[in-house]
Amino acid sequence: MNNCNQSKVYFIGLDVEDEEDQMHLKIQRLFDAAEFNSFLKKGDLTAIKVHFGEMGNSTFIPPWYIASIVAKIREAGAKPFVTDTNTLYRGKRRNAVDHIYTAILHGFTYATIGAPVVIADGLTGKNYTEVEINQKHFKKVKIASDLVNADAVIFSSHFKGHMMAGFGGTLKNIGMGCASVQGKKEQHNVRPYLPEIEKCVGCGVCKNHCPADAIEIVEGKYTVDKDACVGCGDCIRYCPEGALAFNWESDIAEFTERLIEYAYGVWKIHQKKMGFINFVINITPECDCYNLSEIPIVKDIGILASTDPVALDKACYDLVNKQQGSQDSRMESNYNPGEDKFLGVHKETRGDIQFSYSEKLGMGTTSY
The missing domain is CATH 3.30.70.20 (Alpha-Beta Plaits)
Structure with a gap:
């Protein structure tokens, strides 16, 4: 986090005027502007935390974008690897073998990205380290060991909606994305029921x-x-009938706090050696854990970077909400500029808690 009242967040749009506006060059300019190379030392084992996308999904961040980040890390003399953790649910990323196979099919090969793919919590998600945090919901959190042991981490996050968190960006990529399978289970301590x-x-x-x-x-x-x-x-x-639900009033608020406490555990370890890039493109109603991709809720906006994860997500959130919502998407309300687009999709969620609780824990500021 920057030592000032407001944190710096860097933005670059998607407009193109000449060859200097090629996407890989824009990403590298953002990397330089945010001064990520200032905390990267020669030989640092540097994780690039991504989401490889569930099989069938097509809106994950493309591997050739990640290759631009790999190149900048190598330029600093550090040693990059591209990583994610295994999932809690059924799908093609529940163990490291299927997960790496999915990553390869989605283009994340050494030839494409220039770095090895590592599944940070091991073969079956049991490779984790307990990190002491002493907070409201958890005394310790279970973080994927290879992310704990990394010397530095660059988070590359797709900013989009989420059925439980409201939206998913950097904070969710840190909290849920760095948790082991058991850690994900601890965060999802909510139970569905049949209200009707x-x-x-x-x-x-x-x-x-x-x-x-x-x-x-x-x-x-x-x-x-x-x-x-x-x-x-x-x-x-x-559920095709929409028959199932969570107890949105109590369960979802606590889920969001647990998510942030897990993010705090990662931040506590690496706070001086982390950088964050959000891709505010393909802003779909749901996360890339879905095995499909839906119509985006607003138009593509751009790419943002910061060393403050709270300020970064807040800037992205504000930019999305300034847009006109798409009536062709799954949004049901809040189409007008200035209205909360994520509540227009997931009306019972509490995405605001991501900001208030992370700020309370000292992870950053919503002022940018």
Whole structure:
């Protein structure tokens, strides 16, 4: 974080006037402007924390953008590797073998990005280090060991919506993205239920998507083993009838705080050797964990960078909300400039807590 009342956030748009406006050159100019090379030392094992995208998703940050960051890290004499952690839910990134295969199919190869791919929490997500934080929800958090052991981290985040966090940017990439599988389970300590039982038609789609095998269809209705449930929300996400829900008033506020406490654990370790880049493009209603990509809620905006994760996400959030919302997207309200676009998609979420709680924990400032 910058030692001033306002943190510096750097922005570059998507307009093109000449060859100097090629995307890889813009990314490298942002890297220089934010002075990420100031904390990179020769030989530093430097993680580039990305999201490789679930199989079938097409809105993750392209590998050739990441290659630009790799080049700048090498230029500083450091040793880059590109990384993510295994997932809690069913899909093609639940173990390191499937995860790396998915990354390769999405273009993240050494030939493309110029750096090795490492899954930071190991083969099955059990390679983690406990970091002491002594906060409201957690005394210790379980962070992927290879991210703990890295000398520096550059976070490359896709800014978009999220069904539980409201939006996902740098803070979510730090908190959820650096957690081990067990750490993700601790954050998702919420349980779905049937607020209107008559909506459930017993189709079994929820059961088929449950990663914990916690769901049964009994007498034509959904039932869940609350002890087995990992709270990932996949049953809510995939229910074709919209029958399932969280307790949005209590569960989601606490989920968001737990997310930020995990981010705090990573920040506590690396706060002087972290840089953050947000790509505010393909601003979809949901995260790249979905195995599909939807119509963006607003037009593409640009790329932003900072050494303050709170200020960076707040700047991106403000830029999105200044736009006209797309009525062709899944938004249901808040189309006008100045209105909260993410609440227009996920009306029960508390994305504001990402800012207030991270600021309270001293991770940065919303003033930029």
